[in-house]
Amino acid sequence: MPTPSSRYLRTAFVAGLFVILCIGGYTYQHISELSKASEVVKDNYSLRSELELVISNLKDAEIGHRGFLLTHDSLFLTPYEESLQKISNNLEKLDTLIVPNSEQVDKLKDLNSDIQKRFENFSKSFARVNDSEVLTKDLLYLLHEGEIQMDTIRSDISEMLDLEQRLLVQNQEISQGKIGLTPLLFYGLLIVTLVILLLAYIKMTTDLKALKESNTELEIFEKLTKQSEIVSNTSTWVWYIEEDEFEFSDNLYRLLGEEPQSFEPTLINFYKFVHEEDLTNLGHRVNLMMKEGELPFTSFRVVHKDGTIKHLKAYSKLMDETDGEKKIFGVTVDATNEVENYRIIEQRNQELERTNKELSAFNYVASHDLQEPLRKIQTFMSRLEAKEKDRISESGQIYIQRMKSASARMRMLIEDLLQYSRTNTSEKEYLKTNMNLLLEHAKTELIDSIEEKRAKIICDDLPTMEVISFQIQQLFINIISNSLKYSKEDVPPIIEITHEEVLSRNVKQIQNSLYKYHHKITFKDNGIGFEQPYAEKIFLLFNRLHGKSEYSGTGIGLAICKKIVENHKGVIIAEGEPNKGATFIIYLPFLK
Structure with a gap:
């Protein structure tokens, strides 16, 4: 596709060529007109010469005529006859020289007619001449008439010369006018041509400079490309x-x-x-x-x-x-490094698969082999307490109570570990689920604690979402259980659950998310709360903010909550204030 620069240069070239052609055409036309004017002048000069020859030849005829009348010598008839032939030739030539002008043509006809009358007069006078007679009255009349005719002929020739002079002056004025305009026109066309050529030159110079800069940039780009090929x-x-x-x-x-x-x-x-x-x-x-x-x-x-x-x-x-x-x-x-990295990833995947199998084996051991002896310990402790209670000392009974408490805590820890492991390794099947049903199931699981604490749970209507059902239910159980556990003494817990849809870019924690919208589910209670600097630590595995004697638990519940939310590509945030309560905010993505 031609560039604007090339189009401009082509236009300038065509315009310059057009101007040159115009100059050439006008020059040819002007030279032709000058040539025609020269021909007109030449014809005018020839016409004037022929008219003067007509007068001269007529005079020669008159001389021959008078010589014959006086001498009756036929020798004088020779110049007369020659003049007659010459005048005939002059008239024919005048007919060819006269331009197609009706006025001049008419005058030539008059001249031709008057000349014929003059020669008729010559013929009549020759008929009146006798060798033995003197001039008669008729002959004198004819001679007098001849003089009048000569004056008429002279008048005709004078008028034709005057008319030809006027025509010559007119042609000269027209030629002078054209000649006067010609230098100005040539100069103007020359200036236009020079301007076009100058603009074309400036454009070519600019384009050449831009081309040099482009070539320099291309050379730099080529060097950078070669270096980038080496680096990459x-x-x-x-x-x-x-x-x-x-x-x-x-x-x-x-x-x-x-x-x-x-x-x-x-x-x-x-x-x-x-x-x-x-x-x-x-x-x-x-x-x-x-x-x-x-x-x-x-x-x-x-x-x-x-x-x-x-x-x-x-x-x-x-x-x-x-x-x-x-x-x-x-x-x-x-792609050598890529292939090597892929092999390393394959090896690590195989190692991870072996680790998962070992973890599955550990889960089996934890759920069967570890819990079985623990159940036996708890069973024998209960039998020992029931049958031998009266024979055991007071300090022994204290030891037994501590043993029972430790075994219960051990059982709870094993169950929480199994739950956390299940969150990591279970299949992630996302199904459209009514979140209100999952919340009701969670409340049913915690009904005893809710009634014991006289807790009140206030909840907005939750939407239907694509989630892993049992994990979200466990999430609700753990968060509500956490609020019940860390409630104030003698103050019924109030748990408020709200929902709204938010634009991701308006929330700092999720503004870089790949999802445009998020569900925001908030759990707010009126419990003992916590110091805000500990907001991140409470989600760490086995992390506890309170002693074992104050509140029961293993420090795994909130870690499970965070893992569940991450499985759903979401974010969980904790906010707290001592003696005023805690708030857990969950952002789960969705397409709108």
Whole structure:
């Protein structure tokens, strides 16, 4: 597609050429007119000469006529007859010289008629002449009439000369006017041409400067591209389809373990470096590229001369035919580190899988093998207390109570650990669930504690969401249980549960989320609260803000809550104030 600069230069060239053609055309026209004017002057001069010859020849005829009348010598008739022939020739030539002007043509007719009358007069006078007679009265009359006719002829010629002079002056005035305008017009056209050429020159100079700057930028870009290829272990290549020729970047040679441009860039030479096990597949892909104009991501190995094996990955696509030439542009990347990292990830995944199996085995042991002897200990402790209570000393009974308390705490810890492990390893199946039903199930699980504490739970209507049902129910149980546990003495707990939809960018903790909207579920109680600096610590595993003697628990409940929220790609935040209560805010993402 032509650029504005090239269009401008083309326009300037066409305009300049047009002006030059105009100058040439006008010059030709002006020269033609000058030539015509010269012809007019020449014809005018010839016409004046012929008219003067007519008078001269008439005079010669008169001399011959008078000589004959006086001498009766036929010798005087010779100049008369010659003059008659000359006058005839003069009239014919005058007829060709006169321009198509009706007035001049009419005058020529009058002149021709008067000359004929004059010669008729000559003929009549010749008829009256006798050798023995003197001039008669009739002859004298004819001579007198002849003089009058000569005056008439002179008058006719004078009028024709005057008219021709006027025509000559008019033509000269017209020519002078055109000649006067010609330099001005030529000068104006010349100025316009110079301005166009000057503008074109300025534009060409500007474009040349911009081209130099672009070339400098391209050189810098080329250097940066070469450096970036080296740093990123990438390379480029071009296949010119019509010429069936390849062009390799310097770094493609380096990826093959060779010096830049050390061999001719052809497929045959490139295939020499490809691993023999990958050669067939790569050749098949390249053949498809030549047919379809595109090479999808293709991985293969190359072998350096020193035996080093590198993993490469190539991709290519047919470029736009902006210059009318078909070519495929390709990129080849060193994927050795990627392959090695993938192998490391595979190994770690295998190790993680083994760890998960071991964790599953631990869960089984914790849920069966560890709890079984614990149950037996608790059973034997109960029997010992029931049957031997009277024979055990007071200090022994205290020991038994401590043993029972420790075993109960041990059982609770095992169950919480199992719950936390289940949160980590269970299958994550998201289903559309009515959150109000999960909340009711959680309240049913805690009905005894709710009634014992005389707690009041106030809840907004919760939406239907895609969640892992049993985890969200456990989340509700743990948060409500936490509020019941850390309530004030002799003050019935009040737990308020609210819901709203929020725009993610308006909330600091989730403003960088990939989701535009979030559900905000808030649990607020009137319990003992906590110091705000501890807001992050309460979600850590086995972390407790209060002693075992003050409040029961293992320090795992809120850690389970955080894990459940993270499983749902959400965020949980704790806010507290001593003796005023605690607030837990949960943000769960959704698409609106």
